[in-house]
Amino acid sequence: KSKPFPKDFLWGASTSAYQVEGAWDEDGKGLSVIDMGKHPEGTSDFKVASDHYHRYKEDIALFAEMGLKAYRFSIAWTRIYPKGTGEINEKGIAFYNDLINELLSHNIEPIVTMYHFDLPYALQEKGGWSNRETIDAYVNYAKTLFKYFGDRVKYWLTINEQNMMILHGAAIGTLDPKIENPQKELYQQNHHMLLAQAKAMKLCHEMCPNAKIGPAPNIISIYPASSKPEDIIAASNFSSIRNWLYLDAAVFGRYNSIAWSYMEEKGYTPIIQEGDMEILKSGKPDFIAFNYYSTSTVAESKNDPSDKNSTGDQQIAIGEEGVYRGVSNPYLEKTQFGWEIDPVGFRSTLREINERYNLPLLVTENGLGAYDKLEEGDVVNDDYRIDFLKKHIEQARLAITDGVNLIGYCPWSAIDLVSTHQGISKRYGFIYVNRDEFDLKDLRRIKKKSFYWYKDVIESNGEK
Numbered sequence: 001k002s003k004p005f006p007k008d009f010l011w012g013a014s015t016s017a018y019q020v021e022g023a024w025d026e027d028g029k030g031l032s033v034i035d036m037g038k039h040p041e042g043t044s045d046f047k048v049a050s051d052h053y054h055r056y057k058e059d060i061a062l063f064a065e066m067g068l069k070a071y072r073f074s075i076a077w078t079r080i081y082p083k084g085t086g087e088i089n090e091k092g093i094a095f096y097n098d099l100i101n102e103l104l105s106h107n108i109e110p111i112v113t114m115y116h117f118d119l120p121y122a123l124q125e126k127g128g129w130s131n132r133e134t135i136d137a138y139v140n141y142a143k144t145l146f147k148y149f150g151d152r153v154k155y156w157l158t159i160n161e162q163n164m165m166i167l168h169g170a171a172i173g174t175l176d177p178k179i180e181n182p183q184k185e186l187y188q189q190n191h192h193m194l195l196a197q198a199k200a201m202k203l204c205h206e207m208c209p210n211a212k213i214g215p216a217p218n219i220i221s222i223y224p225a226s227s228k229p230e231d232i233i234a235a236s237n238f239s240s241i242r243n244w245l246y247l248d249a250a251v252f253g254r255y256n257s258i259a260w261s262y263m264e265e266k267g268y269t270p271i272i273q274e275g276d277m278e279i280l281k282s283g284k285p286d287f288i289a290f291n292y293y294s295t296s297t298v299a300e301s302k303n304d305p306s307d308k309n310s311t312g313d314q315q316i317a318i319g320e321e322g323v324y325r326g327v328s329n330p331y332l333e334k335t336q337f338g339w340e341i342d343p344v345g346f347r348s349t350l351r352e353i354n355e356r357y358n359l360p361l362l363v364t365e366n367g368l369g370a371y372d373k374l375e376e377g378d379v380v381n382d383d384y385r386i387d388f389l390k391k392h393i394e395q396a397r398l399a400i401t402d403g404v405n406l407i408g409y410c411p412w413s414a415i416d417l418v419s420t421h422q423g424i425s426k427r428y429g430f431i432y433v434n435r436d437e438f439d440l441k442d443l444r445r446i447k448k449k450s451f452y453w454y455k456d457v458i459e460s461n462g463e464k
């Protein structure tokens, strides 16, 4: 018999600052790598996004109406420190103070991502994460967040999808294409991010003893394409490189041996300074947050250059010669955007993380990107989204029955926002925002069918 969701389960929803806020240059905000990034043709930039910066009160009132118990959002580093470090921008502090207070006044628990892809451009100009000074800038920024908001924020997330920033550096903007051996550079940046994260976790425990903090990578089960032993090894390779590298470093303060020998083999090993490994061990997470959209299926790579068969799809493993090769999974259906749909993989992922780390788990993203249609009378019939989320919630419940200590579920996204690579046409929200890629229209908010459905789910604590 399946167990119910815990009584105080954090039913939530997520966003990130650059995708939802807009007001990209208002009230003293500095430029981030996102503001300076290129946009694929035909997709909007992030300048206005969903205009949440100006409409957060209206939005939070809607979140409250939906019954959200938690809201996971990110703080734009460049609102707090326009140049990444140096002088504090008081208006940035004021904005997030108001936002947090507004949430609390509606009994919504704030879950705060400290850094979600939007590194201050001023830091990028000095080498970004390749420069060890960025570690200090991040820790200084973290200290400021704990100082100003630590009395009210109980859940902190250090870095969103660090693993995607390393594995898809070119797409996310971490990678400088001018650098020779960019992969090696990315693993060096990764090492610096791990140090920054460990220091922030330690600091959080010192400054806010009642708060909890954890990493927020994208973690997924990796399936072997067949029972061929070489495929099993390929799956284990990819899982060690894509998943466990990040969580082992966060939880155990070490690199796992498979990932390390992979880096050695490829010439990617980072330079580790004296004292670094002690730093990695000095800060520990209280829980593991993770984003889940789909699984990956991989086969043996035969050292053939064609094995590096980038599909252009973030969710399908791209492959690396002699290590693994991404293939599509014939058992899974795909979304309109070609992402494989795998609710059972969600259960399997929860079980794997639980088994390896035995920590509370928090799902910080899961959802369906689709071309929603606003119909006459202001309705959006997103039954496909309901179906997707429902199946994932069922599997989460089975995972809880399996013994996983799942403390919350925050689907992506609370409200429509601009997708990282595919504009506003790829919608995820429970609330529709009336705009196109380039025509901002009136930006009014419309509750989708999934809004009412999720409200029932929350009200019944997952029984509906």
Ligand code: BGP
Pocket: 016, 019, 160, 161, 164, 218, 291, 365, 369, 412, 418, 419, 420, 421, 422, 426
């Ligand atoms: C995750 C990011 C989010 C969000 C989401 C959906 O990787 O953390 O910021 O963008 O994916 O991805 P996309 O917008 O590409 O559909």
